[in-house]
Amino acid sequence: MRKITTQIAATTQTLMQTTRNSRRTGAWLILAELCFVMSVTTGFAQKDKSALSKWNDSVYEELTKAPAKASGRSNPMQSDPDAMEAGAKLFDQHCAECHGDMGQGGRKGPSLLSGQMQQASAGTLFWILTNGVVRRGMPVWSKLPEPQRWQLVTYVKSLTPAPKQQP
Numbered sequence: 001m002r003k004i005t006t007q008i009a010a011t012t013q014t015l016m017q018t019t020r021n022s023r024r025t026g027a028w029l030i031l032a033e034l035c036f037v038m039s040v041t042t043g044f045a046q047k048d049k050s051a052l053s054k055w056n057d058s059v060y061e062e063l064t065k066a067p068a069k070a071s072g073r074s075n076p077m078q079s080d081p082d083a084m085e086a087g088a089k090l091f092d093q094h095c096a097e098c099h100g101d102m103g104q105g106g107r108k109g110p111s112l113l114s115g116q117m118q119q120a121s122a123g124t125l126f127w128i129l130t131n132g133v134v135r136r137g138m139p140v141w142s143k144l145p146e147p148q149r150w151q152l153v154t155y156v157k158s159l160t161p162a163p164k165q166q167p
Contacts, residue, residue, distance in 0.1 A: 059136065060116035066127040073123030075157075077150040087155025090148055094141070103159045108137055113161040125153045 077083035091103075098109030105111030112118075117125075129149045132140035141149060 059110040060114065062128060062133045062136070063116060063120045063124055066124040070127035071121050071124045073121075073126060075122035075126070075150055075153055077147065077154050078122065080154070083151045083154040084158050086148070087151035087153070087158075090144075090152050091155050094144070095152070098137070103156065112156050113159055118157070118159070122150075122153050122157060125156055126150065129153065 091099075092101075095103075095109075098106055099112050100106040100109075103112035105113075110117075126149055128138070129141045129144075129152060131142070132138045134140065141152075144152075
């Protein structure tokens with residue numbers, strides 16, 4: 001996108017120079033090129049935006065694939081006061097690289113602040129951690145001891161989106 005913006009700026013500068021030199025035909029050609037580049041850029045931006053929202057929506061479909069038995073499990077560490085802090089440390093070590101420092105999502109992993117994620121049961125999140133989503137790049141964490149996986153679930157469930165600021 002930055003490359004296209006640079007192209008538009010260069011084309012605009014050329015247009016201004018051509019207009020100063022009274023080459024009206026050349027100016028009109030450059031103006032037409034500028035319009036074309038802008039329309040193509042707008043089209044790409046719209047395609048990128050729709051692809052991104054499609055990716056975001058489809059990522060959370062994995063939550064629906066957890067078996068009922070797994071989804072029904074409750075978090076044995078939910079009332080442990082140290083579980084959230086321990087989960088935060090584990091998150092920093094294992095999850096932040098993909099999901100962002102605050103769980104906001106990143107280049108590799110989706111946001112953990114989304115409604116779909118926060119509404120998922122603790123058992124579902126534990127199942128996802130245990131089994132991963134390998135085809136989307138989420139590793140299997142079954143080798144992480146079960147108590148640590150529950151600590152991660154406790155931490156993820158504690159995350160809340162930043163309040164939206166009103167203008």
